[in-house]
Amino acid sequence: MIKILFFASLKEQLSIDALDFPLTESITVAQLVDELVLKEASIDRDILSAEDILVAVDQTVVSSDFLVRPGSEVAFFPPVTGG
Amino acid sequence: MIKKVVVQIDDFDVNEETAFLVDISKEVGGINTFLGTVRDVNEGDTVTGLRLEHYPGMTEKQIHAIIDRASSRWSVLGAVVIHRVGDLQPGEKIVFVGIASKHRGDAFRACEYVMDSLKTEATFWKKEVTEGEARWLTTRQTDVEALNKWQVD
Numbered sequence: 001m002i003k004i005l006f007f008a009s010l011k012e013q014l015s016i017d018a019l020d021f022p023l024t025e026s027i028t029v030a031q032l033v034d035e036l037v038l039k040e041a042s043i044d045r046d047i048l049s050a051e052d053i054l055v056a057v058d059q060t061v062v063s064s065d066f067l068v069r070p071g072s073e074v075a076f077f078p079p080v081t082g083g
Numbered sequence: 084m085i086k087k088v089v090v091q092i093d094d095f096d097v098n099e100e101t102a103f104l105v106d107i108s109k110e111v112g113g114i115n116t117f118l119g120t121v122r123d124v125n126e127g128d129t130v131t132g133l134r135l136e137h138y139p140g141m142t143e144k145q146i147h148a149i150i151d152r153a154s155s156r157w158s159v160l161g162a163v164v165i166h167r168v169g170d171l172q173p174g175e176k177i178v179f180v181g182i183a184s185k186h187r188g189d190a191f192r193a194c195e196y197v198m199d200s201l202k203t204e205a206t207f208w209k210k211e212v213t214e215g216e217a218r219w220l221t222t223r224q225t226d227v228e229a230l231n232k233w234q235v236d
Contacts, residue, residue, distance in 0.1 A: 005138070007136060007138055007206070007208060008136055008208035008210070008219055009208070009219040056138075056141060056206075059138075059140055059141035059144055075138060075141070077138065077206065077208070078208065078219070078221075079221065079222040080202075080203065080204065080205060080206055080207055080208060080222070081202075081207065081208055081209045081219075081220040081221065081222060082135070082137070082166065082178070082201055082202060082205050082206075082207025082208070082209065083119060083166075083177075083178055083198060083201045083202035083205075083207070083226075
């Protein structure tokens with residue numbers, strides 16, 4: 001199982017802030033996106049894989065070929081605008 | 084180096100935070116502080132409020148890493164970063180960055196570096212409420228350029 005989080009505009013566009021997703025073996029971030037689109041009705045591919053969307057695994061920003069292991073926390077979010 | 088990193092809904096007291104930096108050590112000879120507040124006009128529109136969201140856990144981790152990077156480049160004896168989240172009104176305080184160093188040059192530069200890094204790296208998102216609508220802000224090119232100027236050749 002992995003925990004998936006969505007933030008800010010992405011959370012609003014998908015109308016979901018978090019979900020638990022079954023994962024028994026490691027897959028890449030890109031494969032995870034494919035799986036999510038396939039198995040979760042609320043996940044829209046165009047929204048989740050928009051060019052500017054960032055992905056963090058266990059609270060570190062990673063690229064799409066990063067391996068997600070079972071037990072990880074994966075977050076999707078738009079570019080940051082703090083300060 | 085002493086670090087204080089807080090993400091909170093409540094307001095903070097600039098004098099209290101500055102006093103914290105003064106009290107860190109008798110070695111401190113210069114403290115530079117930055118205070119960010121909510122503007123009432125943005126991109127030509129009247130702003131009536133701001134909603135700030137963040138990624139609890141990751142945000143704090145990132146701010147600690149930003150301070151550590153600043154400390155590896157400049158002499159930093161103490162650093163305070165306070166960032167507010169939740170609903171804010173024009174004129175309210177959003178962010179405080181304070182750096183205590185032996186000498187002013189390090190304090191000035193480290194403070195600006197931490198602030199520039201916060202803007203483009205820390206997981207905060209602003210939603211601006213203008214008359215009639217709410218919109219998520221997008222990254223400003225000037226903020227990206229502000230961080231790029233710190234890149235070592």
